[in-house]
Amino acid sequence: MSFKGRDILSTEDLSKDDLLEIMKVTAKMEELVRKEHVSDLLSDKVVAIIFLEPSTRTRLSFETAVRRLGARSISVADAKSSSASKGESLADMARTVEGYVDCIVVRQPQTGGAKIIADAVDIPVLNGGDGSGQHPTQALLDLYTIQKERGTLENLSVGMVGDLKYGRTVHSLSYALAPFNPSYIYCSPKDLAMPEHVTSAVKKMGITVKETGDINEALQSSDILYMTRIQRERFDDQAEYERLKGSYVLTRELVQKGKKGMVVMHPLPRVDEITTDVDDLPNAAYFRQAHNGVYLRMALLAMVMGRA
């Protein structure tokens, strides 16, 4: 099983073995960073990091991964400075950049856009997020964090809390963790429930799913508590928003009432859905989770360029 030359567009393209292989290489990268800080593994490679919509966290994480592996990079950090504004197609942009570099990392707002780019070029493409579609490196770093925090990916009870309707990360996580025999507690206001297509798909895979509006139910039984932000602009009825938002705020007190050893994750940025007094509890894994993104992206870069 070689990843050399492969595109990473969606976690759905990845088998359980693929996922485990990625976890293994990510762990090696973490060790490399701890021991040697930086490496020259990709010192003869040039990577294009093309962000046509803003996302500092993901972009800086990819840039760090590139730097720590010694690769060179060229980058676009926002859409306005790009030729997309002159009407150029994604495919043409990609075919031009293909002649400059050895790998393309792309984030852009069009669902399916990463696939268009991957189809246009022969070099590997890593999807850094495409609109409401896929964001596979987030899902993979979530898996890696779960494995690291819990020691295993198997047989875990995972509570997902907040905006499950629009929260791309909880959809991806629901699929990505599916091969590892999890059970899910989906906890949200009714209007922001997990979409039916996700719920029914995971049920078909034999996964036990419980839906609730009460965060306490999620707290009682979750090995992993995955928090997301509830955005005011998702509500037509602002009074409803004001009424609900407090119910999905995780406090220190709530964490301490949760299942023993419960790991709290969040894709960040956090606004106020986790109070800052949670941050220094050992349960709070969200900053470690962000940091894991670097190791995961190092792994993918090295793998698709045939160096790991």
Added chain:
Amino acid sequence: MSFKGRDILSTEDLSKDDLLEIMKVTAKMEELVRKEHVSDLLSDKVVAIIFLEPSTRTRLSFETAVRRLGARSISVADAKSSSASKGESLADMARTVEGYVDCIVVRQPQTGGAKIIADAVDIPVLNGGDGSGQHPTQALLDLYTIQKERGTLENLSVGMVGDLKYGRTVHSLSYALAPFNPSYIYCSPKDLAMPEHVTSAVKKMGITVKETGDINEALQSSDILYMTRIQRERFDDQAEYERLKGSYVLTRELVQKGKKGMVVMHPLPRVDEITTDVDDLPNAAYFRQAHNGVYLRMALLAMVMGRA
């Protein structure tokens, strides 16, 4: 003949020998990239890449050239984040940056701005495009593409099609290729004809020029067909635009009716003036043309810093 310390502001400053020397070094750079991917030729140099107007293609191409030669760089990717917005002159900006780096690459919207910068500093300056003025690296990569695709620069028949009035690249190409005994077919709507000052200048150099509105005439006799985009906003009369635009769209069928071995070029970005079914014909050189920009810019960087 040394290029060390020279500014590259305009192709008009370059003699036929200069042009041939640049072609030679560009070919060496292409070979270097194919064989070794990257080099440490400029690993002790720092280059400022200052883009005060957006141009992803040119900027990324320069950044790639810098990376592949192992140089370090600092960059400005848009005007808003620059101190130009505080009223600073180009000359002051340049004199400040001069103390940081060994070479300045600049693109900015003021015609003649690159010359102002070059006059203010002692380090070499490469003009990455100045307003409606010069864009010498585009003209030079066009020359290199012609030489590579046809095996020679001499005695070629070159059709230029589309917006010849505002298309900076076709003006520069008309001058840059002039020393090599070309003939030109200028094909455009009447309102977008090649400016008289260009036409009369190249005629004075003894070049045969044919002007036409019919793309078929260009197809029949062109060794090189250089397409450009016709922009809607150039027309006062939108009905006229709608009537004309179809006449200057290059299709697969048209290419196949063209002169045997005809090479199709385009400065990119393309919108719809070349249909995508042309892309996989061997005649379609426009993506190779874009890729050649990296080798050409590597050559210029190495030459002006005295390393080639």
Added chain:
Amino acid sequence: MSFKGRDILSTEDLSKDDLLEIMKVTAKMEELVRKEHVSDLLSDKVVAIIFLEPSTRTRLSFETAVRRLGARSISVADAKSSSASKGESLADMARTVEGYVDCIVVRQPQTGGAKIIADAVDIPVLNGGDGSGQHPTQALLDLYTIQKERGTLENLSVGMVGDLKYGRTVHSLSYALAPFNPSYIYCSPKDLAMPEHVTSAVKKMGITVKETGDINEALQSSDILYMTRIQRERFDDQAEYERLKGSYVLTRELVQKGKKGMVVMHPLPRVDEITTDVDDLPNAAYFRQAHNGVYLRMALLAMVMGRA
């Protein structure tokens, strides 16, 4: 006395010995650049350069310092492409980035923001300017320039001219130079006088302060003449602005009437408060001053990361 791990947030945190140590290391860095151009001193380090408000000069100077020391870097060049726009706190942003890098350089518009970041993370933080607060690297490069131009920091008469009310650099310089027995001439329109809290603080330190509206008084007795820009928007009464602005423009003639050996400094960008015919006088130190910023920032980077 080790700087390893220290934050550089304000010159007020630095003792006279600290300042002298920084001057010493800066001189070493300048020598390193002159002799070897670049170094691998920090080749295993990654630095985050986060600019949440535009400042090309300071950003490029830091980027150059990072490059010349062989460090790797990731950067944010404007606020819009950052997650601050999603409501994330500075502390959260910092804790995320902390996992990517070995040092954070930050410029942002909130007074005290650099301190918030430094408190949130364990890695060293360099303040690249925080709102109307501190800009310690500017003050330190000013000190280094004074020492280099005059051979000493001790016993100098320093004239500060222009907008002393809003000019952050002249406040910082007043404090930073205080341990070296200076005397100050503050020269400004009445409405833009040095704030009372600065004047009284330096007087308390035993420094002789003279306040005047007449630039000639400053010229007669200043070893250092530190010019700043008077901005039109500072005046309620535009007629007052028009009447005054000419009185604070430094011309070649005025420089030549000044004290023998007077050194003219300016934090740049300059608009028209120093005429360009001053630039080639030996007194004009402002471009050298800007260039010194690179050496100073190299020194601080190396020092806080324990390599100098």
